[in-house]
Amino acid sequence: MAETLSPTVLTLKDIAREAGVSLATVDRVLHNRPGVRPDTVRRVKDAIARNSFQPHVAAAELARGRARRFAFVMPSGPNPFMQQIEAYLGEMAAWLSARRLNVEMIATDVFEPAALAASLEALSGDYDGVAVVALDHPSVRAAINDLVDAGTKVVTLVSDVPSSRRHHYVGIDNIAAGRTAGALVGRLVGQRSGKVAIVAGSQGLRDHAERIFGFNQVMATEFPDLSVLPVLEGRDEDDRSEQLLARLLGKHPDIVGLYNVGAGTQGVAKALNDKALGAAGRDKQVVFVGHDVTALTRRLLLQGVMDAAISQNPGHEARAAVRVLLALARGEPILSEQEKIRIDIVMRDNLP
Amino acid sequence: MAETLSPTVLTLKDIAREAGVSLATVDRVLHNRPGVRPDTVRRVKDAIARNSFQPHVAAAELARGRARRFAFVMPSGPNPFMQQIEAYLGEMAAWLSARRLNVEMIATDVFEPAALAASLEALSGDYDGVAVVALDHPSVRAAINDLVDAGTKVVTLVSDVPSSRRHHYVGIDNIAAGRTAGALVGRLVGQRSGKVAIVAGSQGLRDHAERIFGFNQVMATEFPDLSVLPVLEGRDEDDRSEQLLARLLGKHPDIVGLYNVGAGTQGVAKALNDKALGAAGRDKQVVFVGHDVTALTRRLLLQGVMDAAISQNPGHEARAAVRVLLALARGEPILSEQEKIRIDIVMRDNLP
DNA sequence: CATTAAATGAGTTGCGTACCTCAAAACACC
DNA sequence: GGTGTTTTGAGGTACGCAACTCATTTAATG
16 A cells, blocks of 8 residues: 655665775765776675665765855846846745855857857856856857866756757757647637748747747648748847838738747737738737747737747746756756756646 | 855854854754743844855755655556656656655545545654645545644645645646636637537546636637537546547537546547547547546547647656655745646647 | 785764753742 | 742764775785
């Protein structure tokens, strides 16, 4: 009837006795210190495995003395998503200090490869872990690899650099996100046929490009009655997005769906709402799917202007980045299921 | 440019000096032990607050010596959702043992109030925390309150007992889940009008009743063109659900939507697929929304038989229950944002 | 065999807290 | 004033591990 999931665990002393060696040797093996014969290493590791020994994290943490330092390298400038991440880190302050963890925010021009790489290089040696919102560029990749080589744990956040040797990526699969957006637009448009518009920041941004790719994939294979118009590049700016979209809506009265890949949501909504385009604007007739839950998108969802938002929970991302860095630093396994950022579909009725 | 989120923290010795008392007195205040004058208590607490002191969890954990024991009281019998929770707890084994946490599974007949209450009473004194999938019944409520009074931390899982003094509820808001299901059925049906069927386990189950309530709410206010048929009570059994639904589909050729509130999904799908009801079955014509991502619902989503599943991540629930119990036992604050179980909308393209 | 290098043992210290004991001081009461 | 009670101080031990030193043993080399 009752079943125990966690057997009693031993201490290092027990392992030493089991392996027939001294505590010092166990310690050497555990921390990959030199001066132990391969055969002895094996005996110790066997004893550890045989008893499924886990070092007591509390004891280890206490014994190491110095606090751990983590750095979050984030884009400078006003970016609501990044501000949210910073806010969530602030909410963890008590949690962090109870574990003697120091987290520092470092702002840099993420879109300038040289500046970002320089910021990263400057961290070398001083930090146990670094989370970075990174651009996928050779110099950035090199900077990340240097950090890794120096023993710093590196996690990419939101935007990955798969070609680097970063230890982990905390963020969503953007192709899948685009596919999800496509499925939503297609399904919500329903029986109607017509055209679908895409507004993106830039097709040069890795995540935007991936989302568009996924979106088009689904549209082509599953919704042949809908034709996708060329991507508008609004540079994530409200004004530019509005102008481009307004012109497009004017030219194509049969637009039934819209996918906003990045920011500039304010402008997109304004264009949809523009009275000049029809008696009551097009906001309720066009299925509008975008990204991220902010104060603005929340309002648009409630008003029925936006139909769904694809969201990657920024709180989850912030916490996952910290937890992953901590687990890496401690040499603990990562609960991959827990740290995986899911693609959330947010509609009016499941607004968080 | 760089901003520290976590200032250096002091130790108990520093606090003692700050407050002008001895370590022993600080310890007495910190653990609400008697024998300290109110005025002194205030002085110590002031010093703690003034320096935003946080006890070092690692040191505290190490010093207390004995491991913590948590119990998960879950329904007996083959329930896929519960099995998943147990599996996820198994995945945490290393995490748990590194923290010297013992988690035990206790199976009981959750639908029998007396049996459940007895199971809970039997735990008194032996556990630091209990997570229970509870029925909302006076005797269960009393048993929970007894546990709480005995100093055990209690968390309700999946199904709440709001009238009890449980410390926390880990699960979704079922009314909101029903609303979400309603919105999905309504939106996915599109322009068509017709009838909508509901299959539930029993309207006597709190969570099912709440979901139906939320579903009807949305249907009535937002989709007046759809009329909801009386709820079928399939008792979460495949056969019974199939028979009831098959009869209903036969009687109403104009059913365009279906909400399956609980289990019995296999039966529901079979009824939809029944060739006797039409040339090719009704599975692709009826919008079908259900709950939970299992091997079965995953297949149905991929086949296009099911259109969306409302999901409460069982892995997240298992981990959240453990984390909340641990935080409660340690006297740490709970990261409510992190522990909140979200209502996930799962469609074919964002299957986890 | 002697010499040197490598491997291992034995031991110490300290991390910050919980929990305990015992004595001393402060206080309340008659 | 003396009594008894409450409050406070001082100190110790233990938790499990990291990190270190230094002596000793074992193996490799010439």
